[in-house]
Amino acid sequence: MTGDSRLRQFVDEVVIPAESELDAGGGLELRKLARDAGLWARPLPAELGGGSQSLADYFAVAEDEGRSDHGPDVVGSSSLLNVRMLAAHAHPELRDAVLTDLVAGRVHVSYAMTEPGVAGSDPSGLRTTAERRADGWWTVSGRKWFTSGAARADLVLVVARTGDAFSVVAVPAGGFRVERELDVLGAGGQHEISFDAVRVPPTHLVGEQGRGMRLAGERLALGRTLRALRWIGQAQRCLDLLADRAVSRVVGDGALADRQLVQRLAFEAELEVRSARLLAREAAALVAAGERAPVEVSLAKVAAARALHTAVDAAIQVYGAEGLTAATGLPRLLRVARSARILDGADELHVTTTGRRLLTRRQAPPAR
Numbered sequence: 001m002t003g004d005s006r007l008r009q010f011v012d013e014v015v016i017p018a019e020s021e022l023d024a025g026g027g028l029e030l031r032k033l034a035r036d037a038g039l040w041a042r043p044l045p046a047e048l049g050g051g052s053q054s055l056a057d058y059f060a061v062a063e064d065e066g067r068s069d070h071g072p073d074v075v076g077s078s079s080l081l082n083v084r085m086l087a088a089h090a091h092p093e094l095r096d097a098v099l100t101d102l103v104a105g106r107v108h109v110s111y112a113m114t115e116p117g118v119a120g121s122d123p124s125g126l127r128t129t130a131e132r133r134a135d136g137w138w139t140v141s142g143r144k145w146f147t148s149g150a151a152r153a154d155l156v157l158v159v160a161r162t163g164d165a166f167s168v169v170a171v172p173a174g175g176f177r178v179e180r181e182l183d184v185l186g187a188g189g190q191h192e193i194s195f196d197a198v199r200v201p202p203t204h205l206v207g208e209q210g211r212g213m214r215l216a217g218e219r220l221a222l223g224r225t226l227r228a229l230r231w232i233g234q235a236q237r238c239l240d241l242l243a244d245r246a247v248s249r250v251v252g253d254g255a256l257a258d259r260q261l262v263q264r265l266a267f268e269a270e271l272e273v274r275s276a277r278l279l280a281r282e283a284a285a286l287v288a289a290g291e292r293a294p295v296e297v298s299l300a301k302v303a304a305a306r307a308l309h310t311a312v313d314a315a316i317q318v319y320g321a322e323g324l325t326a327a328t329g330l331p332r333l334l335r336v337a338r339s340a341r342i343l344d345g346a347d348e349l350h351v352t353t354t355g356r357r358l359l360t361r362r363q364a365p366p367a368r
Contacts, residue, residue, distance in 0.1 A: 003060065003061055003063060003064045004060075004061040004064050006037070006039070007039055007061050007064045007065055007075070008064035008067065010033075010034065010037055010039055010075070011064060011065060011067045011068050011071045011074075011075075012067065014030060014033055014034075014074075015030065015067075015068045015070055015071050015074050016067065016068050016237075016329065018030060018070075019068060019069075019070060019329065019332060020326065022070040022073075022074070023070075023187065023188075023332075027070070027074070030074045031074060031075075031076065031105055034074055034075045034076060035076075039075045039076075040075060040076040040105075041075075041076035041077060041079075041103050041104075041105075042058065042061075042075070042076075042077065043055070043057075043058035043077050043080055044076070044077070044079070044080065044083055044103045045083070045087065045103070048083070048087075048099050048100050048102075048103040049100060049103045049104050050076075050083075050103050054288070055222075055287070055288040056284075056285070056288040058077070058080075059225070059226075059229060059281075059284035059285075059287075059288055062226055062229035062230055062233070062284075063229050063230065063232050063233035063236065063277075064233060065077065065230065065233065066226075066229060066230025066231065066232070066233035066234060067233040067234060067236070067237045068234070068237075069230075069234070069332070069336055071230070071233075072230070076103070076105055079102050079103065079105075079108075079109065080222075080226075081111070081219050081222060081223055082102065082109040082111060082157065083099065083102055083103060084222070085157065085168075085206065085215060085218070085219065086098060086099055086102070086109075086157075086170075086206065087099060089168075089206050089207035089215060090170070090206050090207075091202075091203040091204070091205070091206075093203045094170060094203050094204060094206075098154075098155060107154045107155070108149060108152050108153050108154050108155075109153060109154065109155045109156070109157060110147050110148055110149050110150045110153040110155075110156045110157070111147070111148070111156070111157045111219075112144035112147040112150070112156050112157065112158045112159065112193065113126070113144070113159045113216060114144065114145060114146050115127060115128060115142070115143060115144055115145065116143060116145050116192065120345070120346070121345065121346065121348075121349045123159070123166075123213065123216070126159065126160075126161060126166065127142055127161065128140070128141065128142025128143065128144060128158065128159070128160045128161065128195065129141055129142055129160055129161045129162070130158070130160035130161070130162050130167060130169045130200075131162075132162070132209075133199075136201075136202040137199050137200060137201055137202060138169055138199070138200040138201075138202070138204070138205065139197050139198070139199055139200075140158060140160055140169055140171055140175070140195040140197075140198050140200055141195055141196060141197050141198075142160065142194070142195050143179070143192065143193070143194045143195070144156075144158065144192070144193050144194075144195075145182065145190070145191070145192035145193070146182065146190045146192075147190065147191050147192070147193050148189060148190055148191075149189065149191075150176070150178055150191035150193050151178050151181065151191055153173060154172065154173050155170050155171070155172050155173070156170070156171045156176055156193065157169075157170055157206060158170070158171050158195070159212050159213075159216055160212070162209055162210060162212070163210070164210075165209075165210035165211075165212065165213070166210070166212035166213050166216075167205060167206075167207070167208075167209050167210060167211065167212040168205075168206040168207055168212045168215050168216075169200055169204055169205055169206065170200070170204040170205075170206055171195060171198060171200055171204070172200075172204075175195065175198035175199075175200065176193045176194065176195050176198065177193060177194050177195075177196070178191050178192075178193050179191075179192045179193060179194050180192050184335075184339065185335045185338060185339065186335065187332075187335055217292075220292075220297075220344075221287050221291075221292045221293060221294070221297050222287055223344060224297050224298075224300070224301045224344045224345070225280065225283050225284050225287045225297055225300060225301075227301065227304070227340070227343065227344055228276070228279075228280040228283065228297075228300040228301050228303070228304035228305075229280050229284065229304070231276075231304040231305060231307070231308045231336070231337075231340055232273060232276055232277050232280055232304050232307065232308070234308055234312075234333055234336060234337075235269075235272075235273045235276070235304070235307045235308040235310075235311040235312070236273060236311075237329075237333070238269070238308070238311035238312045238314070238315040238330070238333060239266075239269055239270060239273060239311055239315070241315045241319070241328065241329075241330070242265070242266060242269065242311070242314055242315040242318050243257075243266065245315070245318050245319050246262050246266065246318055249318075256318060262318055265314040265317060265318060266314070268310060268314065269307075269310050269311040269314040269315075272303075272306060272307040272310045272311065273307045273310075273311055275303060275307070276300070276303035276304045276306070276307035279296070279299050279300040279303045279304075280300040280303070280304055282296050282300070283296040283297045283299070283300040284300075294353070294354070294357065295354050295357050295358065298345075298350040298353065298354040299350075299354065301344060301345070301350060302347050302350050302351065304340070305337070305340035305341050305347065306341075308333070308336065308337040308340055309334075309337040309338065309340070309341070312330060312333045312334045312337050313334070313337075315330055315333075316330050316334065
């Protein structure tokens with residue numbers, strides 16, 4: 001698994017300098033630069049306007065793309081999970097209406113699963129409902145939150161209770177109301193939305209009725225693996241910043257790099273990042289081969305989150321007071337690092353479920 005020097009250069013020289021503008025919702029012109037550079041939507045299907053890059057090849061460059069949290073969106077790959085879900089499970093009418101524009105970046109789709117007051121680790125408690133009427137249309141009622149990009153979404157894929165099971169229903173803009181933008185450690189981009197008995201046509205059921213949790217599960221392995229690789233990309237960015245600062249900053253009669261405590265910070269951060277990278281690449285190889293690999297994916301996710309936190313904390317320490325300023329980019333990376341321990345399943349969920357799986361494998365069969 002190797003990186004992509006062109007992609008990394010684009011993220012470092014174009015995306016990262018514009019992060020503040022992108023945080024504020026600007027920077028849309030950067031997408032044209034990505035298209036002109038031949039970097040647009042490379043892991044998406046060629047028949048829809050993408051680059052048709054295989055998952056294995058995409059995993060190999062996801063770390064470079066992920067050096068900025070905005071990287072995937074600027075280069076057009078952030079829609080991968082939604083494109084794959086709709087391409088595989090949506091009604092033909094919905095696919096035809098949405099997919100090409102989604103890959104081109106003209107349409108935005110959000111995914112809504114978690115809800116206020118419901119533990120994210122227990123999706124069986126979800127309360128949003130979708131009821132099928134006599135005319136075949138669906139009526140969706142409820143509330144979701146931590147719905148990424150909902151304020152600009154043209155379509156929201158909603159996991160809703162349909163009887164005793166769950167289904168995925170695509171609710172178009174106008175059918176949901178943005179209640180508020182959530183303040184996530186000082187950053188926006190996540191929203192709470194509501195549905196007030198909104199009517200949705202039969203063609204907007206995604207997949208079979210009652211199979212919503214299965215569809216949600218299909219997203220998990222890929223989504224978590226991508227997050228791990230992207231977080232490692234940001235952790236490597238922190239290592240680069242740490243090293244540059246340590247060798248250039250003169251204190252007294254020598255550089256910071258000559259100080260043993262700084263050397264220890266560099267060592268510990270490098271150790272965690274390299275270890276997490278190996279785990280993420282192992283998970284990526286299995287997921288690219290069609291495996292769900294829950295143990296490997298969970299190990300990679302937790303390790304990547306921890307490595308990012310260690311690396312950004314060490315970089316801030318080496319920068320000193322300047323590391324607390326937005327100009328270094330480190331406060332933004334620290335926010336991502338802290339969120340990483342909760343997003344896509346809190347660390348505690350991964351630790352307990354994976355530990356149980358590992359121990360169950362060791363259990364001897366019952367005596368006859």
